[in-house]
Amino acid sequence: MKLGSIMSLICIFSVCFCLALYLCCDLRCKRFAEHLAQLEEAEEIFDCFTLSYRSFGIQRRSDNGLVLREWAPGAEAVFLTGDFSKFLGKNSLGNYTSPKVDKSPAIKHLTKLKLVVLTKTGEYLFWISPWAKYVTKTLDSVTYDWTHWDPPQRYQFQHTRPPRPSSLRIYEAHVGISSPEGKIASYKNFTRDVLPHIKDLLMAIMEHAYYASFGYQVTNFFAASSRFGTPDDLKHLVDTAHSMGITVLLDVVHRHASSNTEDGLNYFDGTDSCFFHGGSRGNHSLWGSRLFNYSSWEVARFLLSNLRWWKEEYHFDGFRFDAVTSMLYQHHGIGHHFWGNYSEYFGMHVDEDALVYLMLANHILHKLYPQCITVAEDVSGMPGLCRPIEEGGLGFDYRLTMAVPDKWIQVLKEVGAEDWDLKNIVHTLTNKRRGEASITYAESHDQVNNLQVTGILADGQRYVHQHLIAMTPVIDRGIQLFKLIRLLTHSLGGNEFGHPEWLDFPKKGNNESYYYAHRLFNLVDIEHLRYRQLYAFDRDMNLTEDKYGWLAAVTTLNQADKVIVFERANLLFVFNFHPCNSYIDYRVAVEHAGKYPFTRDLQKTST
Secondary structure, X not given: OOHHHHHHHHHHHHHHHHHHHHHHHHHHHHHHHHHHHHHHHHHOOHHHHOOHHHOOEEEEOOOOOXXXXXXXXXXXXXXXXXOOOOOEEEEOOOOEEOOOOOOOOOOOOOOEEEEEEEEOOOOEEEXXXXXXXXXXXXXXXXXXXXXXXXXXXXXXXXOOOXXXXXXXXXXXXXXXXXXXXXXXXXXXXXXXXXXXXXXXXXXXXXXXXXXXXXXXXXXXXXXXXXXXXXXXXHHHHHHHHHHOOOOOEEEEOOOEEOOOOOOOOOOOOOOOOOOEOXXXXXXXXXXXXXXXXXXXXXXXXXXXXXXXXHHHOOOOOEEEEOOHHHHHEOOOOOOOOOOOOHHHOOOOOEOHHHHHHHHHHHHHHHHHOOOOEEEXXXXXXOOOOOOXXXXXXXXXXXXXXXXXXXXXXXXXXXXXXXXXXXHHHHHHHHOOOXXXXXXXXXXXXXXXXXXXXXXXXXXOOOOOOOEOOOOOHHHXXXXXXXXXXXXXXXXXXXXXXXXXXXXXXXOHHHOOOOOOOOOOHHHHHOOOEOHHHHHHHHHXXXXXXXXXXXXXXXXXXXXXXXXXXXXXXXEEEEEEOOOOOOOOOOOOOOOOOOOOOOOOOOHHHHO
8 A cells, every 4th residue: 555545544544533532522511511401400400409418318497397308219118217216207208297396306416316218028127318417336336326416506617718729739638547646536636736737638538337448438428437526526627727728628439339238328228229330330349339320310419419518518628539530431440551542531431421420520519619629530541531621521620640659669669769760750740631730649548558658768767767866878868869759749740748657447457456557747746856857848848839839841851860850930940860979060951041049948958
């Protein structure tokens, strides 16, 4: 075949492929628009639809009477029972209105409750309402109890949300492991001890029966985890964070739910398809959890109202959506490697219902809360994930890039510093879709739960030789290299954070030990230890970024010299990763001629 014919075929293929991509994006936009129009037509406005937590579950009327409303399409009837020792109500939808009560509420605050679901086969199931706002359990109990949360006085927030930051500098934090002691820390511990040290992200807030699931196997989506304290304690935590100017994001899990029955959503109406897909499609083969049916009207009501609940009731400033890759694809990313071919992002293997749900969630959140921040944890590189919906995107503000922490672990474990491939490292740090904002960590919670950067760099000496006087070459080199890694990731890749300790939760595999389920935040307050220097470096690095705000492109990369140079926000960054050589009069290219004074913004950490 002649070259001209080959080129013609290539051009025709390119045009056809681009047209196919355009039609796919156009179809997604049309499906989103149709779904939103149907929602608004059936529910008047999406504002009411997404505030369904005010009408579902148990609600107290103005006369102190009671309204109960549940969605259980596969059930014969639904009853309410509790400490009052009698059944209340019977209706196929679970609707019940109590008699008028003049003085005290029909059901008192902290009353233990149960829903009794009568199945089509005549079986009685004792469950917790999917809309339960508070669940508790005793130490000797396996499952949670539904505890009615209706305090006489509602918590009053004292502080307004801080303005949306122009750039995110995130530190992930788990409430339960925020204490230096081997115990489950509380919201109060976190408010008092941790907020002064770190900011911006809270993990594992929704109630989850299995503590070792890190909060990613949710049982009760509207209940703040009682193992850390009361709902008011969490509200005080968020309120205090706002008083410090801290933006608080919630790690939200809308991919899947715990397979628990008595205290979860599974088999709520006696069938396996109430909130989830029935059969094998409704079960995650690796996680053992149940997968939501995003095409269901009532599932959309439940999940969208869940977002509104955490925004309205607890004043969270935004959300990090967990496991978005698993949501977007029928294969859930299991055993699948994404190579950037556009055929991976379009076709029958894409879960279009999940995709439209995410578009709806972003549309509603940004329409009602213009300052809201949404972050997608995605490893696939789905095109348009962080582009506006009107452009055919999904509407997220940021993509959480997952490859960079894995890259640092790989480099540190497999290659000596003298053999680092800087071109490959820079490529990993800058490998992102044009026009999309991203968040990048030097190490994320996934790495911390295995073998993390600090452990490798310290070569087993993390807990010794940290005194300022008794420094060793191993610790000194590890700390300096760690600073370079963090600053390079922060300035070239995006945002970053770090953990001081390998973490794990109590579980059967470690004899339910809390040995690794704690965080040594107190170390940074000890003046003679070098942890204080790392903390100061992080602080000054973030303050410097806050002052200048860096976005950039690489200008120089010398593999032989192990030097990386780039410009961002009128700043010139020069990194020397060579294990032995220092350089004088090193020539680099810059975009603008002039004098580049050496800034001392980060130098105070060396004292």
